[in-house]
Amino acid sequence: VGNLTLPDCDLDAAELGGQLSWSQPVDLTHVVHYVIYMARNEIDNGSYVGCPPGYMTAAQGKMTRSVGETDFAKPWCRQFMKNETAGTEESTVPANRGFANLSHFLVYTQSSLVEQTSPAVFELY
Numbered sequence: 549v550g551n552l553t554l555p556d557c558d559l560d561a562a563e564l565g566g567q568l569s570w571s572q573p574v575d576l577t578h579v580v581h582y583v584i585y586m587a588r589n590e591i592d593n594g595s596y597v598g599c600p601p602g603y604m605t606a607a608q609g610k611m612t613r614s615v616g617e618t619d620f621a622k623p624w625c626r627q628f629m630k631n632e633t634a635g636t637e638e639s640t641v642p643a644n645r646g647f648a649n650l651s652h653f654l655v656y657t658q659s660s661l662v663e664q665t666s667p668a669v670f671e672l673y
Contacts, residue, residue: 549573549582549655552670558643565643570655570668572637578659579634585667586650590623599625626654647672 551571558565573579590599599605603625627650632639634657654667 549657549668552653552655552668554641554653554670554672558645560644562646562648563643564641564645564647564672566641567638568641568653568655568670569638572635573657576634579657580660581634581658582632582636582639583656583658583663584629584632584639585624585626585654585656586629586647587624587626587652587654588650589652590625603627624652624654629653631658 549570549572552568553570554564554568555566556564568584570582585604590605604627605623605625629641630639651672653670653672655670656667657664
């Protein structure tokens with residue numbers, strides 16, 4: 549997955565809405581779903597802060613970002629948003645979707661066995 553975009557159509561400063569879109573991976577052989585999360589980094593100003601209740605933790609290695617590829621490790625606090633079926637290249641983010649302390653969208657491919665370990669990343673701000 550790559551080239552994540554989200555033209556924000558919601559006029560409120562602390563809310564989102566629009567079509568999150570991406571380009572499919574070259575090889576779709578084992579892809580069953582795309583799993584979409586909103587997330588934030590568990591590290592704040594160099595200190596580990598952990599995830600608040602209701603969030604899942606996911607430590608990741610190589611991230612594919614919308615602006616290219618960068619090698620870095622980020623522990624993510626993830627909040628599940630939705631699944632999309634393989635072959636889909638977009639997902640609706642309903643208007644008035646608050647994002648409070650969340651700073652990224654993460655899109656993972658998922659096979660029938662496992663979710664990939666490295667998501668495509670879109671930074672909100």
